[in-house]
Amino acid sequence: MALSGVQIFKLLPKTNCKKCGHPTCLAFAMKLAQRQVSLDLCPDVSEEAKKVLGEASAPPIRSVTLGAGDKAVKMGEETVLFRHDKTFVNQCAFAVEVKDTMSADEINAVVDQVLGSEIERVGQKLRIDAIFVSNASGDAGKFEAAVKAIAAKAPEVPLILSTTNPAAAEASVKAVAANKPLLYGANKSNVDAMASVAKTHKVSLGVAAEDLDGLTELTDKIKELGVEDMVLDSGARTAKEIMRDNTYIRRAALKKGNKSVGYPVITFAQRDDVMLETLIASLGVMKYASIIVMSSIDRWKSLALFTLRQNIYTNPQVPLQVKQDIYKLGTPTSDAPLLITSNFSLTYFIVSGEIEGSKVPVRLAVLDTEGLSVLTGWAAGKFTAAKIAQFIQESGIEKEISHKELIIPGYVAILSGSIEDKLPGWKITVGPREANGLPAFLKARTN
Amino acid sequence: MAFTAPNETFGGKVFQIDAGIDKKIVFGGEDVLPFHLFEGNVPNRPVVAYEIQDVPPEDWPETIKKVYEGVSGDPVTWAKYCQDKLNAKAIALRLIGTHPDRQNRSPEDAAKTVKDVLAAISIPLIILGSNHVEKDAAILLAAAEAAKDKNCFLGKAQEENYKTIAAACMANNLKLIAMSQLDINLSKQLNILITQMGFEKENLVTDPMCSGLGYGLDYTYSVMERIRLAALTQNDATMQMPMLADVGMNAWKAKEAIATEAELPIGGVLEQRAIAWEAVTATALMIAGSEILIMRHPEAVKAVEKFIDELM
Numbered sequence A: 001m002a003l004s005g006v007q008i009f010k011l012l013p014k015t016n017c018k019k020c021g022h023p024t025c026l027a028f029a030m031k032l033a034q035r036q037v038s039l040d041l042c043p044d045v046s047e048e049a050k051k052v053l054g055e056a057s058a059p060p061i062r063s064v065t066l067g068a069g070d071k072a073v074k075m076g077e078e079t080v081l082f083r084h085d086k087t088f089v090n091q092c093a094f095a096v097e098v099k100d101t102m103s104a105d106e107i108n109a110v111v112d113q114v115l116g117s118e119i120e121r122v123g124q125k126l127r128i129d130a131i132f133v134s135n136a137s138g139d140a141g142k143f144e145a146a147v148k149a150i151a152a153k154a155p156e157v158p159l160i161l162s163t164t165n166p167a168a169a170e171a172s173v174k175a176v177a178a179n180k181p182l183l184y185g186a187n188k189s190n191v192d193a194m195a196s197v198a199k200t201h202k203v204s205l206g207v208a209a210e211d212l213d214g215l216t217e218l219t220d221k222i223k224e225l226g227v228e229d230m231v232l233d234s235g236a237r238t239a240k241e242i243m244r245d246n247t248y249i250r251r252a253a254l255k256k257g258n259k260s261v262g263y264p265v266i267t268f269a270q271r272d273d274v275m276l277e278t279l280i281a282s283l284g285v286m287k288y289a290s291i292i293v294m295s296s297i298d299r300w301k302s303l304a305l306f307t308l309r310q311n312i313y314t315n316p317q318v319p320l321q322v323k324q325d326i327y328k329l330g331t332p333t334s335d336a337p338l339l340i341t342s343n344f345s346l347t348y349f350i351v352s353g354e355i356e357g358s359k360v361p362v363r364l365a366v367l368d369t370e371g372l373s374v375l376t377g378w379a380a381g382k383f384t385a386a387k388i389a390q391f392i393q394e395s396g397i398e399k400e401i402s403h404k405e406l407i408i409p410g411y412v413a414i415l416s417g418s419i420e421d422k423l424p425g426w427k428i429t430v431g432p433r434e435a436n437g438l439p440a441f442l443k444a445r446t447n
Numbered sequence B: 001m002a003f004t005a006p007n008e009t010f011g012g013k014v015f016q017i018d019a020g021i022d023k024k025i026v027f028g029g030e031d032v033l034p035f036h037l038f039e040g041n042v043p044n045r046p047v048v049a050y051e052i053q054d055v056p057p058e059d060w061p062e063t064i065k066k067v068y069e070g071v072s073g074d075p076v077t078w079a080k081y082c083q084d085k086l087n088a089k090a091i092a093l094r095l096i097g098t099h100p101d102r103q104n105r106s107p108e109d110a111a112k113t114v115k116d117v118l119a120a121i122s123i124p125l126i127i128l129g130s131n132h133v134e135k136d137a138a139i140l141l142a143a144a145e146a147a148k149d150k151n152c153f154l155g156k157a158q159e160e161n162y163k164t165i166a167a168a169c170m171a172n173n174l175k176l177i178a179m180s181q182l183d184i185n186l187s188k189q190l191n192i193l194i195t196q197m198g199f200e201k202e203n204l205v206t207d208p209m210c211s212g213l214g215y216g217l218d219y220t221y222s223v224m225e226r227i228r229l230a231a232l233t234q235n236d237a238t239m240q241m242p243m244l245a246d247v248g249m250n251a252w253k254a255k256e257a258i259a260t261e262a263e264l265p266i267g268g269v270l271e272q273r274a275i276a277w278e279a280v281t282a283t284a285l286m287i288a289g290s291e292i293l294i295m296r297h298p299e300a301v302k303a304v305e306k307f308i309d310e311l312m
């Protein structure tokens, strides 16, 4: 449980030596209570205080990393149940299952899909994050071979090694230990051996239980055995169970301080029906999964899930934004139309989508409205004649184009006079109100 | 150690509402967060209504238009197809042809369409205007008279036109959908204004304004979650109406539901992508709290129904 500033103060040296950069120990304690500073700043703190404070300041959901290097995925550290309270912290990872019973060609094909899955959306790079290799054959040798083949082909992609056989676990984890795979499959019958493999190779351990009672028992035991980094599987498989267990786990960790379940959660979404699988995975995105395992990753499905994840994990206070600039859509010549819009990513998306669809090359000026839409920006004084005029003048666009005409959104037609006053020599044209009127509007001008 | 289930129960409850005469739909009535069956009562599942229009869907993307080829030429055939062939539980008839920028159809035209569709189906009907605030006042007034005593939903009433539309609902014994613009306070305020007219709060459905996946879904999702939390934790009777999500029209506006694979190579097969766009939007909004969803593609509806089966 979190300690108050005064409780923390009692544990500090109380010398007010200022070495931490704070005027007094109390001031430092207050900052610590708000988690704004780290305890390391005080060089004189006792070992005992470190231990107490360390435990108290540990996040309610432990941070666990899947994989190593550039493609490693951070999980856990969540602080709320609802995204409107505070931004969700670490985006869930999408993993695709590869079975060691599949042929080498089949495995290669999935790995290729994973490697080629990266796309960019609103300035973020998104991809299938991990491969879940399962020991479906039950054969240790086959499993190790599959794991090695995948790691050779995709050395940077984080792996989840799924087996309940400690011998298979030992061999395969050893082969790719530097990649920091997640070893999934500690259960009540193999827990000691699996914990020992995880401990020896310093990898995190996936804990598979049949229910939440069993899960609690297992994680407590594994912690005693010296493994701290765990990922939880309560045994939930149906949507109903996933909803229940993932909610219980997140709530217990955050609201009850239950450390036994204060770890990231893995959710299994595999279904024969791909569309249903997409919806189960969606449930995982919204309801607290840190890893979502799927059986396939068609592009249409990844795009829908990436987009949902972006929507759920975006900061509810700060809208996604596009950089202020003048963007070229198509290959505009110097007499191509110049339009202006706001930098709210949604606005930019809709407007640029319509323009691209029209196939008319244009320049699109994107004004920094701090992520507000055209109308909201106008109402909030961020999409004003003065700001538009200043942007156009400072952009140097006048030298690049052969005309002085600016097309503004129909909803802010009211601005046209005052922009003309502030941009001498320019003609302001009012475009359609809705972006979907743009193709007809642009085509009519070129004819 | 055993796990102590951190159950949460609340003082509040969502109103239960129904529609239709012969074959009714019932939704709402839960006293916990969406699908939290483990800690309270969720007596009804969310309902999906199929969207049809008074005029042929010329502006719908190809992928969805072709599903209704041959039946979408007139609303009666279209409605019967949804009821008989797609096993629709309800129909949402959008009178889009009444919009001044479209066919500018008259209130009399609208009334006739409503009458004809009602005569042809036995499942409940949701009657929607074209979202033109002035025109909707006149259109929905005529539509309400045509649907008198048929236990339909009528909408959408907005801040600018709720008086006429709510009065028409009361006079004709119908239920009302009230839409506000993505803001929990605006939604509450509109509910209060409408109930102050003497409109029964139990006959009201709230539409906090839908948005599609990738196109503002985050706003709708959070507004819905917040409305539902207010209903339950604060037992706030002005926020306990079931919520509507107008999914189809928003999902099918997205570039991702329209662009071909050649135009959007990162998106893969268009057909599956478009269906997923609609189904994922619907799923997200159900999880956020909406109990009645308006959708277009039968495959998307099928997936959503299967998903609900698994959740309940």
Ligand code: B12
Pocket: A319, A339, A340, A341, A342, A344, A346, A347, A350, A351, A371, A372, A373, A374, A375, A376, A377, A378, A379, A380, A407, A408, A409, A410, A411, A430, A431, A432, A433, A434, A435, A436, A438, B181, B182, B183, B216, B219
């Ligand atoms: C979500 C929302 C918000 C969000 C912000 C979202 C954001 N990132 O901007 C929040 C909750 C923060 C918000 C706040 C406010 N909002 Co607000 N908000 C909305 C809402 C519901 C949707 C806005 C939106 O996302 N639109 C979608 C985008 C894509 O639209 P868009 O940028 O305008 O782009 C469209 C067109 O303009 C056109 N277009 C865009 N660029 C171009 C370029 C060219 C050349 C052309 C031709 C066309 C074109 O194409 C797009 C699609 O068709 C609108 C209502 C509505 N239906 O618009 C109200 C609305 C814009 N807000 C309004 C107001 C008043 C405010 C506030 C001042 C107070 C309030 N009511 O809360 C604050 C101000 C914010 C601040 N001070 O920080 C009013 C504005 C009224 C007016 N006409 O002045 C509106 C219209 C609601 C209303 N009816 O009262 N808001």
Ligand code: SF4
Pocket: A012, A013, A014, A015, A016, A017, A018, A019, A020, A021, A022, A023, A024, A025, A028, A041, A042, A043, A044, A045
């Ligand atoms: S460095 Fe430590 S002892 Fe010195 S003032 Fe800061 S908290 Fe107190």
